[in-house]
Amino acid sequence: MNRRTLALLSAAALLSAAAAGCSSSGSSPAAVAASPGSANFGVNATGTVQFWARTVSKTLAQKLVSEFNATHSNLKVKLTLTSINDDTTSLATSIRAGDPPDVVGLNDIDMPTFTRNGSFLNLTKAIALLPYEKYLSPGHIGLATYNGQEYGVPYWADLSVLWYNKQLFSQAGLNPNDPPTTYAQILSDAQAINKLGNGIHGFTFAGDCEGCLGFTVQPGIWASGSYLTSGPIGNQTATISGNQALVQALTLYRDMWTEKLVPDNDRTDDGPTWGQDFVAGKIGIMPGGYGQIENLATPAELATEFADAPLPGADGGYSTFDGGDDFAIPAAAKNPSGAWEFITWVLQTQQQEQYPDLGATPIRTDLLTPSYSAAHPLDAVALKALGHGYAPVGLIYNQAFNVPQGPWFQMFTTAVYDGNMSLALQQGQSGFTQLLQQAAS
Amino acid sequence: MIVDESGPRDNTVPRVRPARPRGTLVRGGSLRARRARTGIALVSPAFALVAVFVLFPLAFAVYISLTDWPLIGPYHFTGGRNYTELIHDPVFLHSVLFTLLYTAIVTGPILVLGYAMAVFVRANWPGSVVFRTVFFLPFIVGLATESFMLLLELQPDSGAIDAVLGKLGLASSSTAWTVHYGLALGAICVFVVWFASGLTMMILMGGMQGVPGELYEAADVDGATWWQKERRITIPMLRRNIALSLIISVIGSFLAFNQFFILTEGGPGTSTEPIVMWIYQEAFVAYHLGYATAGAIALVIVVGIISAAQFYLLRDDADAPRRAGRRR
Numbered sequence: 111m112n113r114r115t116l117a118l119l120s121a122a123a124l125l126s127a128a129a130a131g132c133s134s135s136g137s138s139p140a141a142v143a144a145s146p147g148s149a150n151f152g153v154n155a156t157g158t159v160q161f162w163a164r165t166v167s168k169t170l171a172q173k174l175v176s177e178f179n180a181t182h183s184n185l186k187v188k189l190t191l192t193s194i195n196d197d198t199t200s201l202a203t204s205i206r207a208g209d210p211p212d213v214v215g216l217n218d219i220d221m222p223t224f225t226r227n228g229s230f231l232n233l234t235k236a237i238a239l240l241p242y243e244k245y246l247s248p249g250h251i252g253l254a255t256y257n258g259q260e261y262g263v264p265y266w267a268d269l270s271v272l273w274y275n276k277q278l279f280s281q282a283g284l285n286p287n288d289p290p291t292t293y294a295q296i297l298s299d300a301q302a303i304n305k306l307g308n309g310i311h312g313f314t315f316a317g318d319c320e321g322c323l324g325f326t327v328q329p330g331i332w333a334s335g336s337y338l339t340s341g342p343i344g345n346q347t348a349t350i351s352g353n354q355a356l357v358q359a360l361t362l363y364r365d366m367w368t369e370k371l372v373p374d375n376d377r378t379d380d381g382p383t384w385g386q387d388f389v390a391g392k393i394g395i396m397p398g399g400y401g402q403i404e405n406l407a408t409p410a411e412l413a414t415e416f417a418d419a420p421l422p423g424a425d426g427g428y429s430t431f432d433g434g435d436d437f438a439i440p441a442a443a444k445n446p447s448g449a450w451e452f453i454t455w456v457l458q459t460q461q462q463e464q465y466p467d468l469g470a471t472p473i474r475t476d477l478l479t480p481s482y483s484a485a486h487p488l489d490a491v492a493l494k495a496l497g498h499g500y501a502p503v504g505l506i507y508n509q510a511f512n513v514p515q516g517p518w519f520q521m522f523t524t525a526v527y528d529g530n531m532s533l534a535l536q537q538g539q540s541g542f543t544q545l546l547q548q549a550a551s
Numbered sequence: 552m553i554v555d556e557s558g559p560r561d562n563t564v565p566r567v568r569p570a571r572p573r574g575t576l577v578r579g580g581s582l583r584a585r586r587a588r589t590g591i592a593l594v595s596p597a598f599a600l601v602a603v604f605v606l607f608p609l610a611f612a613v614y615i616s617l618t619d620w621p622l623i624g625p626y627h628f629t630g631g632r633n634y635t636e637l638i639h640d641p642v643f644l645h646s647v648l649f650t651l652l653y654t655a656i657v658t659g660p661i662l663v664l665g666y667a668m669a670v671f672v673r674a675n676w677p678g679s680v681v682f683r684t685v686f687f688l689p690f691i692v693g694l695a696t697e698s699f700m701l702l703l704e705l706q707p708d709s710g711a712i713d714a715v716l717g718k719l720g721l722a723s724s725s726t727a728w729t730v731h732y733g734l735a736l737g738a739i740c741v742f743v744v745w746f747a748s749g750l751t752m753m754i755l756m757g758g759m760q761g762v763p764g765e766l767y768e769a770a771d772v773d774g775a776t777w778w779q780k781e782r783r784i785t786i787p788m789l790r791r792n793i794a795l796s797l798i799i800s801v802i803g804s805f806l807a808f809n810q811f812f813i814l815t816e817g818g819p820g821t822s823t824e825p826i827v828m829w830i831y832q833e834a835f836v837a838y839h840l841g842y843a844t845a846g847a848i849a850l851v852i853v854v855g856i857i858s859a860a861q862f863y864l865l866r867d868d869a870d871a872p873r874r875a876g877r878r879r
Contacts (some may be wrong), residue, residue, distance in 0.1 A: 199835060202623040223838065227624035318730055318818075374725040376705045380816065383703070422598075508836045514818035515832065525705065 249432020
């Protein structure tokens with residue numbers, strides 16, 4: 111190879127590299143210069159934003175991206191859907207490889223795994239500038255916060271509520287416009303409905319689905335101002351022993367089981383069929399997700415047969431599990447300014463108000479207006495609960511709550527099916543403590 | 552002229568070498584070297600693929616297993632600590648024992664049922680093709696799909712299993728199969744035997760159809776019974792097929808995941824958690840990737856040892872007919 115050929119090849123390589131650089135996302139000089147909180151961050155960004163969303167939010171994500179791209183000529187969002195069971199590993203791999211997306215919709219419960227390692231951009235200053243900052247879902251923000259800094263902002267909410275069948279309430283002589291607001295009322299209403307017979311049961315729960323139970327049982331405990339763990343990440347302790355709110359919640363489910371107020375197959379319901387008996391009109395009361403029944407039932411059924419209420423505590427109050435996703439911008443994102451422009455566009459009222467029709471709940475409590483309640487009465491209940499919502503912050507949630515081997519389900523099984531409350535609390539205390547110690551080490 | 556035969560030889564006179572067997576004649580084994588080079592050239596693409604996609608990832612996995620590799624963030628070299636913890640981890644040890652128990656339960660029935668089905672359909676009688684298809688269909692449909700179907704049919708009060716067994720008086724119509732250890736294990740074992748015996752049938756049937764008919768005709772002349780022909784002719788001739796089906800079956804049992812993940816999630820507790828599910832939980836739930844990889848490496852070693860042992864014990868001595876021929 112002579113010098114001339116070598117020079118030509120070198121020039122070609124340089125041109126190719128330059129062309130590749132120009133075509134990659136985040137090429138905008140303004141995007142590179144902007145940082146969260148600065149005046150030009152998220153303003154008039156250009157290029158492409160790579161957006162990873164979980165398949166569980168597919169409908170919502172596709173609609174938002176489609177509308178954003180239709181209304182923005184200089185900034186385009188490219189959506190990639192990640193599998194539910196693979197989203198965290200995919201994201202971690204991309205971050206390790208130095209090629210993460212520009213924005214990710216991450217299950218909020220997984221946020222602490224990433225925030226404590228500095229994997230995400232610190233958005234505290236940018237969030238502080240949002241006019242609706244104080245109305246953002248507290249549970250979502252809590253999970254995105256590490257050492258007082260906010261690394262994410264709510265994207266969409268998947269909230270737990272108390273569904274009930276108005277027609278069965280009426281048939282049982284109960285007021286269909288007066289849903290239960292205490293454990294005692296839940297139990298008595300379920301007993302009344304159960305007496306209808308003909309395969310109708312007063313209550314139902316997914317008795318072999320540990321994640322479903324964590325989603326629906328815990329809010330009643332939180333409504334009483336009690337929690338299963340306490341303390342900051344890395345220095346958390348289990349608060350199971352002597353937790354009266356927990357005992358009351360487990361006792362409610364124990365009563366439901368022993369009094370046969372629930373179908374027998376609740377014991378083996380591990381999730382895929384959860385809620386189908388309720389939608390079939392065979393169940394009086396069911397704690398579940400807002401989007402879950404909204405997706406299973408027909409509009410006519412939702413209008414006339416079913417209604418929802420906040421999940422109450424033992425003696426009143428209410429709460430909800432702040433499930434759903436947070437937006438986060440990886441620290442190595444190529445177009446963070448473009449990502450923030452997309453995020454703030456999604457958080458605007460016009461986009462948020464589309465959420466109920468897409469099976470999701472907005473993440474701004476200030477949207478709960480009389481007109482919103484009139485247009486979306488069922489989602490309004492969930493949105494009302496959002497302000498009282500919570501989600502456990504820590505590194506052990508999946509291990510503790512989302513696997514049958516975890517201490518949560520072990521405790522539930524021992525208390526509800528075996529009827530041994532003291533042993534259940536011991537198992538819970540030791541199991542949670544062991545996981546917390548492992549996570550801290 | 553007297554020639555001194557014992558005198559020094561004239562090195563200038565070319566010597567004629569004695570004839571050698573064909574193939575080794577050319578220039579001191581260069582043909583053999585050339586053949587070796589050709590062989591290496593032919594296998595090198597395959598070896599390169601194996602090296603890139605198997606050996607390198609395996610070596611990297613071994614390295615990961617010697618660290619505290621997390622999902623995200625820095626990692627540290629920990630030497631053999633993961634392996635030390637592994638052999639003291641009661642949950643891991645339980646998963647190993649459970650996997651061994653599960654393997655021991657299903658392997659024999661899969662072979663026996665597969666053999667019986669192969670005997671039933673090996674001849675080309677009317678309808679045999681239909682039966683072959685029916686028997687092999689579960690394997691074609693797939694374990695994951697059928698596990699979901701079984702999950703629905705095992706539901707108390709609404710599933711077909713309880714309904715049928717209830718009618719027959721063999722079980723309560725509200726039996727909760729998937730949440731009790733013994734019932735769950737029994738149901739999964741029966742399900743897996745039904746699922747996997749079709750593959751065994753296909754492997755054995757192929758071997759059976761390759762057995763020369765003259766052997767059976769000679770046995771008939773000698774007055775052999777059906778069982779004698781199976782025991783003295785068919786089974787010995789199927790030695791390789793049986794070895795293959797056993798190895799596939801055992802490795803499949805060691806790597807079992809789908810049916811347990813879908814039907815029991817390893818529960819109640821960890822009672823039906825096989826090794827692969829333990830690895831999954833550690834890696835993708837607890838995010839202990841280094842520790843989980845140590846478990847995976849241990850599984851690779853165990854499966855390798857068991858497979859090697861099976862190959863050795865069930866090896867087919869290819870020289871046996873020739874030795875027998877020489878003896879004759």
